[in-house]
Amino acid sequence: AQSVTQLGSHVSVSEGALVLLRCNYSSSVPPYLFWYVQYPNQGLQLLLKYTSAATLVKGINGFEAEFKKSETSFHLTKPSAHMSDAAEYFCAVSFTGANSKLTFGKGITLSVRP
Amino acid sequence: DSGVTQTPKHLITATGQRVTLRCSPRSGDLSVYWYQQSLDQGLQFLIQYYNGEERAKGNILERFSAQQFPDLHSELNLSSLELGDSALYFCASSVGSGGTGGWSYGYTFGSGTRLTVV
Numbered sequence: 456a457q458s459v460t461q462l463g464s465h466v467s468v469s470e471g472a473l474v475l476l477r478c479n480y481s482s483s484v485p486p487y488l489f490w491y492v493q494y495p496n497q498g499l500q501l502l503l504k505y506t507s508a509a510t511l512v513k514g515i516n517g518f519e520a521e522f523k524k525s526e527t528s529f530h531l532t533k534p535s536a537h538m539s540d541a542a543e544y545f546c547a548v549s550f551t552g553a554n555s556k557l558t559f560g561k562g563i564t565l566s567v568r569p
Numbered sequence: 570d571s572g573v574t575q576t577p578k579h580l581i582t583a584t585g586q587r588v589t590l591r592c593s594p595r596s597g598d599l600s601v602y603w604y605q606q607s608l609d610q611g612l613q614f615l616i617q618y619y620n621g622e623e624r625a626k627g628n629i630l631e632r633f634s635a636q637q638f639p640d641l642h643s644e645l646n647l648s649s650l651e652l653g654d655s656a657l658y659f660c661a662s663s664v665g666s667g668g669t670g671g672w673s674y675g676y677t678f679g680s681g682t683r684l685t686v687v
Contacts (some may be wrong), residue, residue: 489675498571498659498678545612556602556625557676559612 457482459546461560469568474518474533476563478546481527488529489547489557490520499545505529516540541567572596575660575679583687587648590682592660594641600624600663601643602676603635607656618643650686657681 462477480486487506491499503514510522520531529546543564547557572595582588594601603615605628614627618637629635632650637643647654661676 491678496680498573498680499661499676500571500678501675504675556614556617556627558614559604561611 457484457486457548457550457558459488459548459558459560461546461563463563464561465564465566467566467568468536470538471535474531474536474540474565476531476544476546476565478520478529478531478560479527480529480546480548482548482550484550487549488520488522489549490514490518490529490531491545491547491559492516493543493545493562495542502531502544536565536567538567538569541565571677571679573598573660573662573677573679575658575682577682578680579683579685581685581687582650584650584652586650586686587646588650588684590645590647590658590660590684592643592645592662592679594643594660594662595677598662598664598677599641601637601641602661602663603629603643603645604659604661605656606659606681610656612659615645647684652686655684655686657683 458481460479489504490502492502493499503512505512505522513519518533543562545562546560549557574593576591599620602617605613615629616635617625621637632648635645659681661678663676
């Protein structure tokens with residue numbers, strides 16, 4: 456069965472610092488990986504996705520993620536954090552086939568200190 | 570505005586009652602997915618419909634049911650409500666489903682319905 460693991464539940468960084476949110480996946484078939492962001496009292500917004508094209512994926516708001524098959528990872532990074540990045544971030548996995556549902560990790564809350 | 574419309578935004582009801590949550594998918598999307606988000610369980614997949622047919626089922630209780638209508642809107646029915654059913658219920662839509670490849674564009678989520686059972 457496919458799953459994702461997001462290490463830690465809370466990450467705090469200073470404004471301008473590197474953001475690194477970790478995600479490891481488990482899948483018996485080639486995975487398709489997604490990062491979503493949820494701002495308070497809002498729905499989930501797609502940040503970026505990996506669907507077997509380039510392993511380095513660029514998303515919105517300056518975020519990017521790199522698919523590393525050898526490490527079964529898809530970590531999310533941003534070179535310089537902004538106050539507006541404070542939100543909850545979810546990694547999700549899916550695969551092609553009759554059942555296309557996304558399986559989400561538990562989420563990581565990102566706090567940005569002034 | 571994501572294009573996925575969920576109503577109502579907030580719902581407060583008593584234990585034992587029944588409620589209906591509504592979702593209108595983004596224009597052109599044929600798949601609708603329902604998710605439950607709670608503090609202890611995180612985001613849990615409930616059920617998926619594709620063009621009116623049930624396509625996949627997740628951790629959906631027997632007290633819960635859903636359907637997708639010919640105009641592609643979907644309703645999630647929750648009955649015999651318990652305190653533990655209090656959660657955010659999200660609807661998401663996508664272009665296709667599974668083998669059609671539309672899923673690869675990701676899902677578009679609505680802003681959710683916050684259900685409080687008292």
